Each structure stands twice: as structure tokens, then as C-alpha cells.
Amino acid sequence: MGSIQAIRGTRDILPDEVSTWQFVEATAREILNRAAFREIRTPIFEQTDLFARGMGEATDVVSKEMYTFLDRGDRSLTLRPEGTAGAVRSFIEHGLQAQGGPQRLWYVGPMFRYERPQAGRQRQFHQLGLELLGSGDERADVEAIAIATDILQALGLKDLKFDLNSIGNGIDRTAFREALVNYLTPYKADLDPDSQDRLTRNPLRILDSKDQNTQRILDGAPSILDHLSLESKARFDRVQQLLADLGIACNINPRLVRGLDYYTHTVFEIQSDDLGAQATVCAGGRYDGLVAELGGPETPAVGWAMGLERLILLLQKVQAAPIVKTDFYLVSRGAQAEAQALRIAQQLRQAGFKAELDLSGSAFGKQFKRADRSGAAACLILGDAEAENRTVQLKWLATGDQSELPQAEIAQYCEDWRRLIAQGTV
RNA sequence: GCGAGCGUAGCCAAGUGGUUAAGGCAGCGGAUUGUGGUUCCGCCACUCGGGGGUUCGAGUCCCCUCGUUCGCCCCA
Structure with missing residues (x-):
């Protein structure tokens, strides 16, 4: 250990x-x-x-x-x-x-x-x-x-x-306890050991003993309901x-x-x-x-x-509890692009999306594999070219459709994206 | 507190005294150096929960210990 x-x-x-x-x-x-x-x-x-x-x-x-x-x-x-x-x-x-x-x-x-x-x-x-x-x-x-x-x-x-x-x-119970003990005492030797012990300690608990023989003895026992x-x-x-x-x-x-x-x-x-x-x-x-x-x-x-x-x-x-899927998975390479991706992830989260940022810095291919596993609806891709042009590639993973848009316009697309993701058509 | 079963990788496991501990899943790397799901290749246990013993030899047998599972007790 x-x-x-x-x-x-x-x-x-x-x-x-x-x-x-x-x-x-x-x-x-x-x-x-x-x-x-x-x-x-x-x-x-x-x-x-x-x-x-x-x-x-x-x-x-x-x-x-x-x-x-x-x-x-x-x-x-x-x-x-x-x-x-x-x-x-x-x-x-x-x-x-x-x-x-x-x-x-x-x-x-x-x-x-x-x-x-x-x-x-x-x-x-x-x-x-x-x-x-x-x-x-x-x-x-x-x-x-x-x-x-x-x-x-x-x-x-x-x-x-x-x-x-x-x-x-309490009064009902005292009367019942007495009746129960009176009934069980003659059978004491036949009760299971735990129940024998409980006869003096806590007789009521004998009632839910799992012992077969004890339960048989209890078949003839007085009922609490008759002592209320x-x-x-x-x-x-x-x-x-x-x-x-x-x-x-x-x-x-x-x-x-x-x-x-x-x-x-x-x-x-x-x-x-x-x-x-x-x-x-x-x-x-x-x-x-x-x-x-x-x-x-x-x-x-x-x-x-x-x-x-x-x-x-x-x-x-x-049933298995449903998992909340990622909306956007952010794929990026290069210092400038990575910084922009972080910023966009924050922006999307503040807009109410679930956004996951790939932190590996590994090849795009690897990042896409992880995107796939995350179950994301879409990838947002930023490399050197996008960083330079202040754009981002949007790729819907189910269809493979990809388009480029200016980073500055992300905010105005949010409503459309929300609808598309909710419909599950992408 | 009592009784019984079980502990091999992150997970599921084969192995039941004899040379280098199967296999699968997951993971990682590569084929594919800016594009996923398929496929293929490679890597991933100097060691079998821990300690001691028996033996020429122990993951395999014995003892102790820890953990775990199921039952008793008890309880949600």
C-alpha cells in the first residue's frame, strides 16, 4: 500500500x-x-x-x-x-x-x-x-x-x-412491551441468540428479526395494533x-x-x-x-x-443520467492564436455556451480528435493565418461544413448558433 | 464486533508451482508536420495489495496484515 x-x-x-x-x-x-x-x-x-x-x-x-x-x-x-x-x-x-x-x-x-x-x-x-x-x-x-x-x-x-x-x-408501547415479553418468555430458549438478548434489552426489536424460527414464534404474538x-x-x-x-x-x-x-x-x-x-x-x-x-x-x-x-x-x-455536451471546442496553434482562442472561449461562455479550450498545443489533427471525443457541436479553429486576419474558422462536426468569419462578428452569430445547436441539426 | 469470498496496468481480465507475466478497452506516439470520427503500426506491469515463510524455483502453496465484496448485527 x-x-x-x-x-x-x-x-x-x-x-x-x-x-x-x-x-x-x-x-x-x-x-x-x-x-x-x-x-x-x-x-x-x-x-x-x-x-x-x-x-x-x-x-x-x-x-x-x-x-x-x-x-x-x-x-x-x-x-x-x-x-x-x-x-x-x-x-x-x-x-x-x-x-x-x-x-x-x-x-x-x-x-x-x-x-x-x-x-x-x-x-x-x-x-x-x-x-x-x-x-x-x-x-x-x-x-x-x-x-x-x-x-x-x-x-x-x-x-x-x-x-x-x-x-x-408511550403508554401504549409500555403495555404492548409487557404483553410481548409475557408471550415470548416461555419461548426464550427457541429464539435466536440476538433476540434472546433483546428480550430484556429492547423486546420490540425482536419483531423484525430475520431469523426464520423467531418469525414463526412471532406468528402467535400479540400485535401492537391491539394495544393502541x-x-x-x-x-x-x-x-x-x-x-x-x-x-x-x-x-x-x-x-x-x-x-x-x-x-x-x-x-x-x-x-x-x-x-x-x-x-x-x-x-x-x-x-x-x-x-x-x-x-x-x-x-x-x-x-x-x-x-x-x-x-x-x-x-x-x-437509467443513465444524460451528459451535457460541449457546444464549442476551441482548436488553436501559435501564441497569438492561442491567446485569441482563450478570449473567444470566454466570450462564448459569457454568452451562455459550453466552450472547451484545447490546452495541448499539439498538432491540429490531435486537437480535432479530442474535439470529436468531447461530443462538441462545432470547432472554432485559430492558426497563424486566422490570428493575423482576426478571423476564425467555424466547423460543424456532424456535417463537416466549415466557414470563416471575422472574430468581431461572433457576437452577432450567437443567436443563430444557439438555435442550430438546440435543434440538433448541426 | 462475527462469518465467508476476492485482490494481476486507469478499467475488464488470462494465468491453478517451472524459462522473457496472454488478450481487450482506455491512454499516448506515428502513418496524417492546418483539420476529426475508420484503418494500420508502435508504446504502455523489472512484476502480480503489503510483509514473512515453504521450495532448486511462487502471481500460483502456507501464515500474518491491509483493502474490497457479500452476509449477520444494525440502519437510510
């Missing part, structure tokens, strides 16, 4: 791939804007305590997956493992609730978790998420979900599975009704629980079959207690996050 390479679990997104990222981000941005969500940008590291309190000390993410370090002032800092805690901290710190009405926020950026890399899972990965803070109305849940499905649809993703559940309020209070039940029914009104199909999955402690009532997950083990592409839910937990005013809220690497993995199976 002579040369330095990217840290395990991180990777470079090279120019060929960036166009896909930009497509995803632009698509999401447009849809979020239309729904009156506003972008928020928060630091990528925070006090460790924020995540510990927000997600729950006992969660796997907090207990073993955080990038935590001491800075030079001996403060314990953590690279954010998710976006909600930072957004909520910012909401509280700047008193955004005082702006009146619910706050509709969204974010995109890198997140960090110290996990073993795998298909669709890295140590630095990217999430795009939204938080709708300040409304407990069922319509807020559904609005948030509808935006997620809009984005996925606009990206052209199909065959996604949308699972929905309600985990009720009348109010929680009515709330869940209303959410389902509103989703149906919007034509959003979902599968009620009473075994869907989420890994972070802050969720209440609505939880959901959107998965793909084409991603291997890390199938979840978007997940979220309601978190009515979190803002208060982090020291803010009692504020109901709902949100979700999408894993961009996973979306892009899916997109690469569906």
Missing part, C-alpha cells in the same frame, strides 16, 4: 457519477420547494450528548456506531449519524417555533456511522430528509409521506414496498384514510418498529428488493416527544430520511 487511499467505508464520487447525484438532488429540491419546505444546513458535528439524548443511549447507533472524539478543548464531539437531532437542536436554539405555524424543513448531506461496509452501507453516506415541526395533525404525517413518494416516483423508481405501522404513544389506545387507534385510522384518498398504497405491517427511540405513532419504511440486505431506501415517522426531550417546547413533529447512495444504486439500474 504505497499510496494513500480513501478511508475504509468512504468513497469518492467521481464526475461521471456526480451527474446522477445532481439529478436526484435537483428532483427532490424541486418537489420540496413546491410543498413549501425550506432547506436547513446544520454542522456535521455536534455535542455527543445531542445524539445520545435524541436517539437513545441504548440504541445500536449511539452505543456502538458513532464517530466520537475529543477536540482540543476536551469536548466530546460526534460526527452526525443522522439529520434529525441537528435540525431539532437548531429549531430549538433559534426559536423557530416563534415564526408561527409549523416549520417545514429539509436537509441533505453526509452522515457518519462506524459500521462494517456492505452493499448500500458505508461509514460516510448521504441522507436527504425532511422535518415537519409543530403539527400533530394526521395531515402532517400524510403530507410528509406524500412528498417522499412523489420524489421516488419523480426519480422513476418503481416496485418499491411501502410499509406502515403505528407504535402508539382508542385515541391512537383513531389517529392511525385517519392516517390510513388520508393516504388512501391520495391514492398512496401501503401495506400495514404490525411488526414494523424503528431503531431509534424517539418515534411515536406513525412509522413507515420504503424498501426495494433490488438492494440486497440493506433494502430500506426511505424511512421515518412521527416523533412527538423529541423536541421537548432536547429541551425545547412541547412540539409534535414528523419526518423521514432517504439514503442517497441507495437511491443512486437503484437509479443506475434504471
